[in-house]
Amino acid sequence: MDDLAQELNIAVIGGGYAGMAAAVALAEQGIPVTVFESAKQLGGRARGVLHEHTQLDNGQHILLGCYKETLGLIEKVGGNIGQDFLHLPLQLDLHGHFSLKAPRIPAPLHLLVALVKTKGLTWNERISAIRFMFRLRRMNFKLDRDMTVTELLRLHGQSIQLVQKLWEPLCIAALNTPLQIASAQVLLNVLKDALSQTRGDSDMLLPRIDFTALFPNRAARYVKKHSGHVLTSCGVESLIPLENGFEIITRRGTLYFSHVVCAASPASAVKLLKPITELSCIVQQIETLQYQPIYTLYLQYPKHVKLPHAMLGLYRRYSQWLFDKGQIDGQSGLIASVISAEGMHQHLSQNELAQKVIAELTEEFAIADRPQWFRVIAEKRATFSCTPSLQRPNQKTPLSRLFLAGDYTNGDYPATLEGAVQSGLRCANLLNPESFTHKKAI
Ligand SMILES: Cc1cc2nc3c(=O)[nH]c(=O)nc-3n(C[C@H](O)[C@H](O)[C@H](O)COP(=O)(O)OP(=O)(O)OC[C@H]3O[C@@H](n4cnc5c(N)ncnc54)[C@H](O)[C@@H]3O)c2cc1C
Numbered sequence: 001m002d003d004l005a006q007e008l009n010i011a012v013i014g015g016g017y018a019g020m021a022a023a024v025a026l027a028e029q030g031i032p033v034t035v036f037e038s039a040k041q042l043g044g045r046a047r048g049v050l051h052e053h054t055q056l057d058n059g060q061h062i063l064l065g066c067y068k069e070t071l072g073l074i075e076k077v078g079g080n081i082g083q084d085f086l087h088l089p090l091q092l093d094l095h096g097h098f099s100l101k102a103p104r105i106p107a108p109l110h111l112l113v114a115l116v117k118t119k120g121l122t123w124n125e126r127i128s129a130i131r132f133m134f135r136l137r138r139m140n141f142k143l144d145r146d147m148t149v150t151e152l153l154r155l156h157g158q159s160i161q162l163v164q165k166l167w168e169p170l171c172i173a174a175l176n177t178p179l180q181i182a183s184a185q186v187l188l189n190v191l192k193d194a195l196s197q198t199r200g201d202s203d204m205l206l207p208r209i210d211f212t213a214l215f216p217n218r219a220a221r222y223v224k225k226h227s228g229h230v231l232t233s234c235g236v237e238s239l240i241p242l243e244n245g246f247e248i249i250t251r252r253g254t255l256y257f258s259h260v261v262c263a264a265s266p267a268s269a270v271k272l273l274k275p276i277t278e279l280s281c282i283v284q285q286i287e288t289l290q291y292q293p294i295y296t297l298y299l300q301y302p303k304h305v306k307l308p309h310a311m312l313g314l315y316r317r318y319s320q321w322l323f324d325k326g327q328i329d330g331q332s333g334l335i336a337s338v339i340s341a342e343g344m345h346q347h348l349s350q351n352e353l354a355q356k357v358i359a360e361l362t363e364e365f366a367i368a369d370r371p372q373w374f375r376v377i378a379e380k381r382a383t384f385s386c387t388p389s390l391q392r393p394n395q396k397t398p399l400s401r402l403f404l405a406g407d408y409t410n411g412d413y414p415a416t417l418e419g420a421v422q423s424g425l426r427c428a429n430l431l432n433p434e435s436f437t438h439k440k441a442i
Helices: 002-007 017-028 068-076 109-116 123-138 149-155 160-175 184-195 216-225 266-273 277-287 325-329 350-365 417-430 433-441
Strands: 010-013 033-036 048-051 054-057 085-088 091-094 098-101 204-207 229-231 236-242 245-250 253-257 259-262 291-300 311-313 321-324 334-340 373-384 402-404
Touching (some): 123 160, 160 184, 204 325, 321 325, 325 334, 334 350
Antiparallel strands (some): 085 204, 091 098, 236 245, 245 253, 291 373
């Protein structure tokens, strides 16, 4: 194994969560690894952003307790899950219209009690939701054929109110894809992991530090400590397959590697892979992906302005979710409004959208103050559109020395941090010298 490890010299292209997960797993095994990141900082679509001396993220992210691989890696590189996150029990509060909160009792009883006690639904609707959950458990959250979430909910008699107050917010939060086109099977994959094992799996984790600090920067320190390299502002301009590896061309020079994990976002991956004829099928698969946006509006109010909870939703408003950063990480008066997936908001200018959100906050919470500043971050290609039976590219490619990592590659999860991390770990596993030895023996 030691000889094989010495032959390996791996390039990871992209320092997002997928790339850094792969790099940590490889470095841990003593395999030489170099991460190339085109941006000045690590993190990709989950990165810290500084504005008006205030630490923000490119988007307010939320993790679930069932994101085991991500949480495990954060701890491995020196994080502390207890301190790094505000832990909330499963809850869905649409201010004044709907409220579901799971008590701290074992699963799945916590969900049953939460549904029985839900405010904003009739008894019949609550029973209908409970029956639906029992049927999903009996099916082990597995469908015979994938379909849209709308179709699944219609088949199981979920009323319009149930859809609008419970399933739509859940589906948009989990898949960032409208119900009418979202994959029911992928939603069930997430529900299964979050709801069927322990209560902690459905906990909602709100980070107290920014997303570059939370994992990628710690991962970079870990990789360097294990003799690896992490190069920022060092984008890969082209990737040339050789007989025994790859030539990687960057503005700083040309380097040679035995293997490559391409963990760039789908659009950037296409640019690198397109010139390689053997990869035309994969390129075609990536090019057929559609995307969904996520808009995050940060509003800095005077320090005394607070929301009723750290996180809450609004019913049929522009703002889908609001986060009171003061209650999460001590940034008093800072409110984040999140608008996921495609919608009417995309037709507004950033200023128009901010004015709508400010008006909503005033109406819903009687906030008399005006924000001192606001910042709109529109991620137009935040995630791929998670549609039924979507064919996603595999981590293995027709070139035996090239692997693909990223939230868009094949897996059970939608485009999430956990999906990204799982893909990175899968690549590292495929590169494990032990698995090479095994393959040789076969
Ligand atoms: C606003 C927003 C909110 C979100 N909210 C959530 C949430 O609440 N929960 C959740 O789980 N997920 C959420 N997501 C999704 C999550 O952020 C992504 O699934 C995840 O970050 C994707 O990671 P990745 O490593 O696959 O890709 P990326 O983060 O895109 O990483 C790719 C990296 O490759 C680099 N790169 C590209 N080309 C090159 C090149 N040629 N050379 C070198 N480097 C290159 C890029 O700069 C980037 O750093 C959200 C996403 C957004 C945008």
